[in-house]
Amino acid sequence: MKKRLETLLRTALERLQAAGEIPTTAEALVQIERTRDPAHGDFAANTAMLLAKPARCNPRQLAEKICSALPDDSAVIRTEIAGPGFINFFIDPAAQYRVIAEIQAQGPGFGRSKAGAGQRVQVEFVSANPTGPLHVGHGRGAAYGAVVADLLEAVGFDVHREYYVNDAGRQMDILAASVWLRYLENCGEVLPFPSNGYRGEYVRDVAADLHRAQGERYRIAANEVLADLPPDEPEGGDKEEYIDAMVRKAKDALGSERYRKVFAAGLDSILDDIRDDLGEFGTHYQEWFSELSLTEAGAVERGLEKLKASGYVYEKDGAQWFASTRLGDEKDRVLVRENGQTTYFASDVAYHLNKLERGFDRIVNIWGADHHGYIPRVKAAIQALGGDADKLEVLLVQFAVLYRGEERVQMSTRSGEFVTLRQLRNEVGKDAARFFYVMRKSDQHMDFDLKLATSRTNENPVYYVQYAHARVCSVFRQLDEKGWARDLGRGMQQLERLNETHELALVGTLSRYPEIVELAALQYAPHHLVHYLRDLAAEFHGYYNSCQFLVDDGDLRDARLNLIDAVRQIIANGLGLLGVSAPETM
């Protein structure tokens, strides 16, 4: 309907332009918006006020001219000029009711569109280091990324969901060393655990599994392990130096073959856990992209070569630098360290080169907000590689600050004292967790009060929306119990019987759904959908309390049933996009 009105308006403006009444630069000014107040009609246009100045004409007079130039349309009952120069459109209810039949006909497909048809978009999200289980901070990225991806798909994009697995680098070596040391404990060796090692219980589990499966194959005597190591922090040493020395010791003592096995034991086990965890959270990927595979395929080298060829690489202090400042970054970035090792950023250059080469029309990265300083250098790299930096969209997700009542919960992967996503799901359930995570703007800080979210009977809004769905289902069950049959066709014929305020409002809200989906998708803003669903549920609950649906008048009854069935369908569709279930009973 909105688009239909825009077409009318555009035609009117073209007619006026042809008649020389207004300047010819008015094309972009066609904007139709929904009114907040029904007294202002159903839709309004502010075009006359925007055009008043360039047309050198009083806005209300101009509005008159536009109105008289509007083509006839059966759906528009009348227009009026209001306020400073708004053009208000009043829509024939019969045209509005049509949405109910459309919802009926399209079912789960209603609300989908083709806005992004023909475009391939990659959405990379979570991508947490596989050094431990996902915690509640990752949960927000998982929920947000999954919904953004689903929304994009709903509006026609070809979506590729990807998890970048940081399975190379120092942190993974530290994990491997941690697993090994716990394994040695299983073997009966007595040795101190590094203060900078991964202390989580899951490391012990991996080690125990390794010991069960492989016996003593990786056992080295404690005195040999501890020989020639610098002091750890408790002994007045440096914990970083100590852990690095320990990693080297593990590699030397085990040899590359056995070290790789221990390394893989940790990586595989944790990655499996992450995969299961996300799967149970309703988050699925087309691809798990390994950082290690880039290194092994020589892609990092190739990325460096390509950057060099672009002329943005120079040498200083024995290191190789990327001159990202020339492309808008704050400072230049090291690609290859003085010691010859490439940086994490060099891997990321290779990864983004890979993304470019895969030919996505749009590349969406969902990162924790603490990475925001990282954006300029990646965009700079893309530009230097000859890509279009505007193709890359980085969406930041603020970490949720976790509370237990008044008390703030500290999180640290290293210390092992964190609340995992799995724990959260077990406590509040997938539905509440999903809904809770995406109901706020993603780049906004979020206080996640476990006490509040875990109180099932409390004010968690997910139940409010689900309850509306269950109530509709309940009405249909009641219909059966009364032995009444629903006549769908008769209901559609009788829609004009829906004259109650609540009914007219509901029809209007239902017709907004496709716009909301498109808005939420194109702005990467699932919270719009959440708020819409709450509004829809609220209108329904109000309707439920003010009108009886199962009335003796069969015409009216069927009309109302068609309306609430449409409400049910939209709630189911919307919750589906959020990854939240729509229960038939509660």
Place this chain on the structure above:
RNA sequence: GCGCUUGUAGCUCAGCCGGAUAGAGCAUCGGCCUUCUAAGCCGAGGGUCGCAGGUUCGAGUCCUGCCAGGCGCGCCA
């Protein structure tokens, strides 16, 4: 210090690339179950949209400055 970001009701937050009288939930107070699920509904109170300027027909929304909070500023990942 520099960069990014946030500031809206007692609390948690919406406010759809500038629109008509700034909204919701929770909390508080008062009502509604012999009729389709009370996880619900109806009503009331509660606001200097951080502060000060500016842009224009019109500003919570855009610009500048200031105040306050958060994050980021490694040859870490």
